[in-house]
Amino acid sequence: MNHDVSSLRIRLRQMPRSLWVLCIGSFINRFGTFVLPFLLLYMTSLGFSPTQAGWAMGAYGLGRCFASILGGGMADRIGRKGTIVFSTLVGAGMMIWLSQVRSYGMFVLVAGLTGASAEMFGPAGHALLADLVPAPLRVTAFGLLRLAINAGFMFGPAVAGWIASRSYLRLFLGDAATTLVFGLLAWRFLPAGHEHPRSDEPPGGEWGVVIRDRSMQVLWVATATVSLVFFQTNSSFAMHVTQSGFTPQVYGTLCGMNGVLIVLFELPMTQLTQRVRPEWPMGLGYLVMGLGFAVNGVGNSLGWLAASMVIVTVGEMLAAPYSAAFAAELAPPHLRGRYMGAQSMAWTQAFMFAPILGTHLYQSDPRWLWWGSLAVGMFSAVLMVHLARRRSSSAPRSPG
Template sequence: MVDLETMPPEQQTLRQGIRSLPRPVWILCAGSFVNRFGSFVAVFLVLYLREEGYSIAEAGLVVSCYGAGNVLAAGAGGWLADRLGRRNTIVLSMFSAAATLILLSQAEALALIVVLTTLAGLTSEMYRPASSALLADLVPAGQRVPAFALNRLAINAGFAAGPATAGFLADRSFTYLFVGDALTSAVFGLIALVALPEGVRTRRGEERRGEAIRTIARDRAFLFFLVSSVLSAFVYFQAQTTFPIHLRESGFSNSDYGLLISLNGLAIVFLELPFTSITQRFPAIPVLMVGSLLVGLGFALNAVATTLFAFAITVMIWTAGEMVYAPVAAAYVADLAPQRLQGRYQGAWGVTWGLAFMLGPGIGAAVLASSAEGLWILCGVLGVAAAVLLLGARPRPDPGSSR
């Protein structure tokens, strides 16, 4: 019998790499599945606001505030993951998110919705840097692509069922979305509290003030990656903001949108591991470039799609880009980061997605209001730009890294 734990990583297949992962990785993935299944509010927030009578511009503003919360969450979550501990940060994030979502469900005034949506963006996403850092703690460099691929499989298995369920609930009462999201957040918090290890934790005095910022600022490859990530994420987040508005204005229902987004999740559940078994054999940067180009192309083709089948094709194209890009990107960041700064490197990457979520809805809605075709062409251009920027993200040769 082959001993998977002693087999060199480069000789393992993806399936063998996944089978050799430690038990806490599987527990973390189970918690991620539960949480992602119940992430109803972020997906349907713009439709909820339109249903409540807010304009496209107001809905874009509120969703941008969720993105602002994401920016704060990435920075704060990364810092807390290194200082408070990975597990403790996940617990704090999930329990506070549950409380915030219940409060948001009862808010009526726009100003209060803006404040609570910002808090929801902060608390719901603060766990992400800690979760990624914990995976990096549990799995050594060179074996992380299978770990992140498994975590994404769990997340997207939840996402495959979640939007369809959310669409069903939203057609009856949007309140059910907030309650369900809060409950699943609390369940993930309990799983983390009871079953996850603390992970690496930097003690006070173990690093000089400002060391993390200086290290990241000097990491040229990582900086190019971060700028590219902002552009790719800007395009990707149109799926949750302008894409559903475009569908509704094209005569499609909430359920149609839920089914299209579930198609994304189902494709990832069944196809991402086969994709990753191929992409893990290649250097990270070319793989990331192909992923960025496919995401841009998929959204660009919305300019000519008119039927539900045509929109399903566009979703599958940008989903293919996501499947190529995401597992390799997560492992790239983990391998690039010093161990004591894992949380903050993951947090810095999360900041780029938060910035895109903050800027994307407002800019996207403004362009959509002027020209739907113009928005989707812009997405294609940004996909190309993101790929070109990745040429500067090649890390310096490191004999201790597999990439």
């Protein structure tokens, strides 16, 4: 254990200054992600049905899917830094606009535009990290970035729950303000990233390289399916908590537990899991995520709700640090933005489908949702085992 701690300290000292800037900006931005966890509750407070709110969250997810494609392409074409600044400035403006919308059709439209603009920075930030950090340090670097993000998430939802009980408008304004701060930090302190020779392929051909990559195909499908389970946290799990008799503040605190556990345990855990092939902790993590949501089918007391969040978080800590690092390892340097965008889309497509599917199943029969989550986690785990066996037949390379 002491060796693992010493190794972690050495790795952290080797990280470039720009990574720390990216982590600070990401912490501020994630701390201020006030609106998304409470969007379903906000819309129902306006008189919309849970199903209508699910469709609006799905529109935000559709926007995030476009953001993954646009952000990944822009990161390779115009640069990582420029994409981050553009995304944060436009996203802040869209968030303020969303706070003023009252008609359902406009709400769905603006939610989609907000997701598209506010989330383009993700693939660019991951590509910039891969540019700056050598391959042997990337899993730790991505773990450090996730620590910063989840440190923000540890405090943000609890603060947002307190604000939401007083004024939903302040949620939107605070979200926009922290997004602007991240953009200003990126503009002032982040480097542009490495310049890589561009492919002779047209833009569609460059995406074709990503699509035809067999290892990326399996990684993408495994991640995309389990993300439908993971993002029930922002939709049906919120309904489950409140319909079990608890307040939005309890839901915010449960979400905050996720951040606390990640901040305390994820980086040390990566030092242990890096001893094996990356597909194994990812597959185990996907399985554990499904198990965590299945716990909700057993009971709905505060203890069971907390147990569900803890188990889901353990699965996330096992899998998530490898997700972007693995994609970065598969990517040619000049296509890192697009590979990061593709892997980002594997997660963000769930913002479109998970609320729609989850709220529908929950209103029909919650047992279908919770036990179906376990089945999906098992499916994704099997795909990662298949990928591990497939890659072991060739010379294995670790992303971190």
